[in-house]
Amino acid sequence: MRIPLNFEELSEADMLAESERFYHTAARRRSVRAFSNRPVDRRVIENAIRAAGSAPSGANKQPWHFAVIESPEVKAQVRHAAEQEEHEFYHRRAPQAWLDDLKVFDTDEHKPFLETAPYLIAVFLQRNTVDETGKTHKNYYMPESVGIATGMLISALHFSGLATLTHTPSPMKFLSEICQRPANEKAYMLIVAGYPEEGVTVPDITRKSLSEIMSCF
Numbered sequence: 001m002r003i004p005l006n007f008e009e010l011s012e013a014d015m016l017a018e019s020e021r022f023y024h025t026a027a028r029r030r031s032v033r034a035f036s037n038r039p040v041d042r043r044v045i046e047n048a049i050r051a052a053g054s055a056p057s058g059a060n061k062q063p064w065h066f067a068v069i070e071s072p073e074v075k076a077q078v079r080h081a082a083e084q085e086e087h088e089f090y091h092r093r094a095p096q097a098w099l100d101d102l103k104v105f106d107t108d109e110h111k112p113f114l115e116t117a118p119y120l121i122a123v124f125l126q127r128n129t130v131d132e133t134g135k136t137h138k139n140y141y142m143p144e145s146v147g148i149a150t151g152m153l154i155s156a157l158h159f160s161g162l163a164t165l166t167h168t169p170s171p172m173k174f175l176s177e178i179c180q181r182p183a184n185e186k187a188y189m190l191i192v193a194g195y196p197e198e199g200v201t202v203p204d205i206t207r208k209s210l211s212e213i214m215s216c217f
């Protein structure tokens, strides 16, 4: 069955204005590593996940799951497990070059924001799809699909007025256990969302210019 495309055409002027508006808002997004414990309406998180769930995916398999963590007890478990892995990373696993690249961000194994932020969203990648009868079906382009969905999630949260951190405690297997996810799912990323801590600062980093990231033929 086919249905009409729900397409809204803009005038050329509106198209340019919208693209500029989107660019300027997107460019203000920064990763934040200190959050306020101020509550956030859960419906904002649900809408952001709905937006993420509208992402394109290989053969429309939608190979993602988003576990929303707001219970203080579960956040404490995540913090404890993440800090253990991060301690290993910073003190044993990370090569010096990686640690040197991270210096500007002032990060270490301590992650208090995992308890202060109102929401942690654990993103899972589904290696395959299991139907009601228990039969498994192949998924396609899972990392690409989940990467796009996660980008849309981060953008939706940012456009809704929230600060985020893209966090990748490595390895992240503990998230599967804490969130009780099935064996066909792999923890992909942890998105921290909430209001930034008052007066928070961020590293003074630069972004590549258009000419550095774009070529024309």
Ligand SMILES: Cc1cc2nc3c(=O)[nH]c(=O)nc-3n(C[C@H](O)[C@H](O)[C@H](O)COP(=O)(O)O)c2cc1C
Pocket: 029, 030, 031, 032, 033, 105, 107, 165, 166, 167, 168, 169, 202, 205
């Ligand atoms: C895949 C990925 C993994 C990241 N992992 C971490 C992380 O574990 N901890 C952290 O503090 N920041 C992490 N970041 C945030 C980056 O450091 C940040 O996006 C980058 O420095 C650019 O800064 P901006 O997000 O403020 O533009 C990660 C970002 C990405 C895209």
